[in-house]
Amino acid sequence: MKGAAGKKSLTEHRNEQELSLVARSALCVLWHAEVEDRGGPELDWKLRVFAEERGEFVDITEVGENWRVHAWYFGRGSEQALRMGEFATARIRANAAGYRQEFMCVAGDGSTLWFQEDTRVEKIGEKKWHLYGVSMDITERKKAEQERERILAELQAALADVRQLRGMLPICANCKKIRDDAGYWEQIESYMRARIHVEFSHCICPECAKKLYPDLANDR
Structure with missing residues (x-):
C-alpha cells in the first residue's frame, strides 16, 4: 500500500508539472470553482486558480507573483466584472453546459490584456455546480484584429476621398x-x-x- 501511495504521488506530481508546462506554453489561466445558489442576487463562488510556480490549484490570494493571473482577476474593472458576473449567473442558473466570454484587463504595469474564457458547467447537486475554466490570453490576436480594422478604415477613407473626386x-x-x-x-x-x-x-x-x-x- 505504501508503494502504491508513493507511485500515485509521483504520478500526481508529474501531472502537475505537465499542467504547469501547458499553462505557460498556452498563455492561459486555469481555474475551477464550486458554485452554490443561496437565493440571493449573486451566486456563492469558491474559486481556485492554478499556480504555475507551485503546480497546484490555490486560492487567488495564494497565487504568488503571476502577473497574468493578477491581471485576469483584479484588472477587469468594476463595471465589466459586474456584467460578466451577471452573464455567468444567468448561464449557470439556466443549467447551461458552458459559456464563453471575451474581456479586457489592465495589468499592474498599465498594459492591456485580452482574454477569451471558456467555462464548462457541471451540476453536482440541487443549486450546486462545479465549473472548470480556461482563460486564454488572446492579446496578440486582438492587436492584429485592431491593426487590420485600422488599415481597413484607412482604405475606406481613401476610397471615399477618391469617390469625392469623381x-x-x-x-x-x-x-x-x-x-x-x-x-x-x-x-x-x-x-x-x-x-x-x-x-x-x-x-x-x-x-x-x-x-x-x-x-x-x-x-x-
Missing part, C-alpha cells in the same frame, strides 16, 4: 487652379493632396522643356 471639377483654363466646394481656388497639388493623401514630385515634360530652355533642347 465628376466635373472646375479648373482654370489658364493657371490650372481648381475651385473647391467653398468657392476658393487652390493649386491642383494642394487640392489633390488634401483629398487623396498623395505627394507630388515635380519635373518638366519634353514639350515644356523646349519652350523654357530652347537652347538646351536644340543641343540635343
Whole structure:
C-alpha cells in the first residue's frame, strides 16, 4: 500500500508539472470553482486558480507573483466584472453546459490584456455546480484584429476621398487652379493632396522643356 501511495504521488506530481508546462506554453489561466445558489442576487463562488510556480490549484490570494493571473482577476474593472458576473449567473442558473466570454484587463504595469474564457458547467447537486475554466490570453490576436480594422478604415477613407473626386471639377483654363466646394481656388497639388493623401514630385515634360530652355533642347 505504501508503494502504491508513493507511485500515485509521483504520478500526481508529474501531472502537475505537465499542467504547469501547458499553462505557460498556452498563455492561459486555469481555474475551477464550486458554485452554490443561496437565493440571493449573486451566486456563492469558491474559486481556485492554478499556480504555475507551485503546480497546484490555490486560492487567488495564494497565487504568488503571476502577473497574468493578477491581471485576469483584479484588472477587469468594476463595471465589466459586474456584467460578466451577471452573464455567468444567468448561464449557470439556466443549467447551461458552458459559456464563453471575451474581456479586457489592465495589468499592474498599465498594459492591456485580452482574454477569451471558456467555462464548462457541471451540476453536482440541487443549486450546486462545479465549473472548470480556461482563460486564454488572446492579446496578440486582438492587436492584429485592431491593426487590420485600422488599415481597413484607412482604405475606406481613401476610397471615399477618391469617390469625392469623381465628376466635373472646375479648373482654370489658364493657371490650372481648381475651385473647391467653398468657392476658393487652390493649386491642383494642394487640392489633390488634401483629398487623396498623395505627394507630388515635380519635373518638366519634353514639350515644356523646349519652350523654357530652347537652347538646351536644340543641343540635343
